[in-house]
Every structure is written in structure tokens, then in C-alpha cells.
Amino acid sequence: xxxxxxxVLSAILFSLGVLGVLVRxxxxxxxxxxxxxxxxxxxxxxxxxxxxxxxxxQTIAFFVMVVAAAEVVVGLAIIMxxxxxxxxxxxxxxxxxxY
Amino acid sequence: MTASSVLAATSNSGAxxxxxxxxxxxxxxxxxxxxxxxxxxxxxxxxxxxINLAILYVALSAPFLGMVQIIVYTxxxxxxFVFVMMIVGVDASDSLIETIKGQRWAAIVLVLGxxxxxxxxxxNGLQGVPDPSLVAANxxxxxxxxxxxxxxxxxxVIAFEVTSALLIVAALGAMLLTHRERHTPKATQExxxxxxxxxxAATSELPGNLPPAGTYARHNAIxxxxxxxxxxxxxxxxxxxxxxxxxxxxxxxxxxxxxxxxSEGKTVVAPINDEDGEQR
Numbered sequence: 001x002x003x004x005x006x007x008v009l010s011a012i013l014f015s016l017g018v019l020g021v022l023v024r025x026x027x028x029x030x031x032x033x034x035x036x037x038x039x040x041x042x043x044x045x046x047x048x049x050x051x052x053x054x055x056x057x058q059t060i061a062f063f064v065m066v067v068a069a070a071e072v073v074v075g076l077a078i079i080m081x082x083x084x085x086x087x088x089x090x091x092x093x094x095x096x097x098x099y
Numbered sequence: 100m101t102a103s104s105v106l107a108a109t110s111n112s113g114a115x116x117x118x119x120x121x122x123x124x125x126x127x128x129x130x131x132x133x134x135x136x137x138x139x140x141x142x143x144x145x146x147x148x149x150i151n152l153a154i155l156y157v158a159l160s161a162p163f164l165g166m167v168q169i170i171v172y173t174x175x176x177x178x179x180f181v182f183v184m185m186i187v188g189v190d191a192s193d194s195l196i197e198t199i200k201g202q203r204w205a206a207i208v209l210v211l212g213x214x215x216x217x218x219x220x221x222x223n224g225l226q227g228v229p230d231p232s233l234v235a236a237n238x239x240x241x242x243x244x245x246x247x248x249x250x251x252x253x254x255x256v257i258a259f260e261v262t263s264a265l266l267i268v269a270a271l272g273a274m275l276l277t278h279r280e281r282h283t284p285k286a287t288q289e290x291x292x293x294x295x296x297x298x299x300a301a302t303s304e305l306p307g308n309l310p311p312a313g314t315y316a317r318h319n320a321i322x323x324x325x326x327x328x329x330x331x332x333x334x335x336x337x338x339x340x341x342x343x344x345x346x347x348x349x350x351x352x353x354x355x356x357x358x359x360x361x362s363e364g365k366t367v368v369a370p371i372n373d374e375d376g377e378q379r
Contacts, residue, residue, distance in 0.1 A: 002230070006159065007221040009122045015214035016129035022206035028138050028184060032145045035176065036129055039152055046159045050233045055246045058161050059255060062247065065171055066262050070269035072176050076183045077276035083187045
């Protein structure tokens with residue numbers, strides 16, 4: 001399989017992640033869409049690693065996974081805190097930040 | 100057609116089958132994530148996508164990343180999502196009201212444009228590049244994992260160390276954010292006991308346990324109310340939902356009569372015959 005196929009799949013998954021972030025209102029689902037975008041970029045990294053014939057791309061993808069894991073932990077903790085104070089997991093609710 | 104080209108063709112077709120199956124399933128997972136109403140279904144669709152991405156990583160000669168993908172993403176991250184959903188409430192579904200008018204359609208159009216731009220750039224930019232192979236790089240230090248380890252612990256060793264600090268800070272941050280300060284001291288067992296007896300003095304609410312269902316009754320089924328020593332039933336011994344639905348088993352009048360007769364000394368229990376006629 002040529003790298004193009006993998007990169008096109010990565011682009012499709014990334015776009016679907018963007019679409020999810022834009023149209024969904026539930027903070028947890030928005031967060032999962034962000035994870036989807038990170039995964040899509042990881043796929044691009046791994047595909048490029050194969051294209052270039054060295055393992056640097058895989059190493060970067062590994063670091064992306066580590067950072068994503070840390071980000072998930074903190075992000076979900078923030079969602080929990082917002083849910084506790086506002087009793088809602090909707091991204092439309094914390095609009096008091098505006099005032 | 101030489102033997103090596105036949106081998107190359109078959110291995111290529113195998114990779115192609117893996118790619119098309121996994122790519123289709125991954126896209127189905129991503130679409131399902133966006134379309135499903137319930138967050139738990141979304142999480143399961145994302146897990147589907149991530150497992151298929153792991154298979155694709157293995158197909159891209161990155162077996163280590165494939166395993167990490169399964170362990171970290173489907174094993175840890177998605178399960179963390181599901182845990183948080185259980186706490187936040189699985190029925191916390193989306194409101195379908197658009198806060199910005201026409202945002203949904205605008206988002207779809209923009210994403211289509213974005214995807215077209217990305218795909219066009221990829222297809223244009225990768226025309227005529229040689230066929231990729233990671234076999235040499237993977238074999239250099241004896242395997243994929245060894246190759247990645249060599250890069251992490253030489254070129255990226257500082258980034259790797261910083262990663263450990265990042266993980267610790269993330270764990271601390273999660274604990275700090277979800278920590279709830281206790282404003283009043285926790286009631287001790289003694290205090291709770293005193294409060295129970297003061298409540299008994301004030302409202303004559305019994306301080307002890309309620310009788311469980313079936314106490315002194317003919318059955319110990321959960322829908323049989325307990326009998327108080329005076330023969331009256333204790334409604335509180337039947338679980339609330341059963342009481343709400345009216346599923347409480349009434350006290351058998353014949354049984355009450357029977358109990359009374361026994362207590363008066365009349366033997367009314369009929370002898371029971373076994374199947375072989377022997378009396379017990």
C-alpha cells in the first residue's frame with residue numbers, strides 16, 4: 001500500500017474529528033473528537049516514517065500518545081469539575097466566562 | 100512473472116485487504132462517533148476506530164506503536180472516558196438547539212472543503228515517490244522496538260525525561276482538580292449513634308435496623324412484609340419500588356387462622372404422605 005492511501009485515511013479521520021468538535025455539544029464527545037484528531041495525526045506520522053525509511057516518525061507518534069494520555073487525564077478532570085459546579089457537560093453551558 | 104514478483108504481488112494484496120477493511124471500519128467508527136446520540140455509543144465507536152488504527156500501525160511495520168495504541172488508547176483512555184461518563188451521567192445527551200444559527204451546515208461545508216484541500220495536497224505532493232519500506236530501519240538494531248528505543252534514549256532522551264515530569268504533573272493536576280475539600284468534620288460513629296437516639300426521643304423513630312422482608316412471615320421472599328410481634332405487617336420491610344408498584348404480597352388469611360389454631364393447641368397440620376405412602 002502506498003503512503004498516499006494512509007495519508008488520505010488520516011486526512012478523512014482528522015476531518016471527521018474536526019466535524020465532531022464543531023457540531024457536537026457534549027463536552028465528552030467533543031473531547032473524544034479531539035482524540036480522534038490526535039490519532040489521525042499519529043497515523044500520518046507512522047505513514048511518513050515508513051515513507052522516509054526511518055523510525056523518527058514512529059518516535060514522534062509515541063510522544064504524541066504520551067502527551068495525549070496526560071491531556072485526557074487533565075481534560076476529563078476539568079470536565080468533572082465543570083459538571084460538579086454546573087450540573088451539565090454541555091460546552092454551551094460555561095458561557096459565564098464571557099461576563 | 101518471477102517467483103519474487105509473485106510473492107510481492109501476494110503480500111501487496113494482503114496489505115491491501117488489511118488496509119481497505121481496517122480503513123473502512125475506522126471511518127465507520129469515526130462517523131458513528133459523530134452520529135450516535137448517546138456518549139457511551141460514541142465511546143465504543145471511537146474504540147473501534149482506535150483498534151483498527153492499531154492494526155494499520157502493525158501493517159505500517161510499527162508493531163510497537165500498534166500495541167501501545169491498543170493498551171493506551173482502547174485500554175486506558177477510552178475506559179477513562181467511559182468511567183467519566185458513568186459519573187457525569189450516561190443520559191447527558193446533546194441538546195439539538197443550535198446556539199449559532201446554521202452552524203451545523205456551515206461546519207459540514209467547511210470540513211468538506213478542509214478534507215478536499217488536505218487530500219488534494221497529499222495526492223498531489225506524493226505523486227511519483229518511491230515505494231516505501233521500513234524493513235532496513237527495523238532490522239538495523241534487531242527489531243522495531245529496539246530501533247525506537249535507540250532513538251528515544253539517544254536523540255530524544257531529554258524529551259523522554261520531560262515526558263515523565265509531564266505525566267506526574269498530569270496525575271497531580273487530575274487529583275487537584277477532582278479533589279473536594281471537606282468543610283465540616285466527618286461525623287464519628289458515636290455522634291451518629293447519639294443523633295439516632297435523639298431522633299428516637301423526638302419522633303419515636305426506631306433507632307435500630309428495620310426488620311428485613313419476611314421476618315416472622317410465612318415466606319422470606321422480598322415482597323413479603325415482615326410481621327411485627329403483634330401480627331401486624333411492617334410495610335417498611337418491603338423495598339420502596341415494590342411498594343410503589345403495589346407488589347406487596349398480602350398476608351394469607353388462612354395462614355393467620357392456622358397460626359392461631361396452632362397457638363391454641365389444636366394440631367391442624369395434615370400429615371404429609373411421601374410418594375411411597377410412608378407417613379412422616
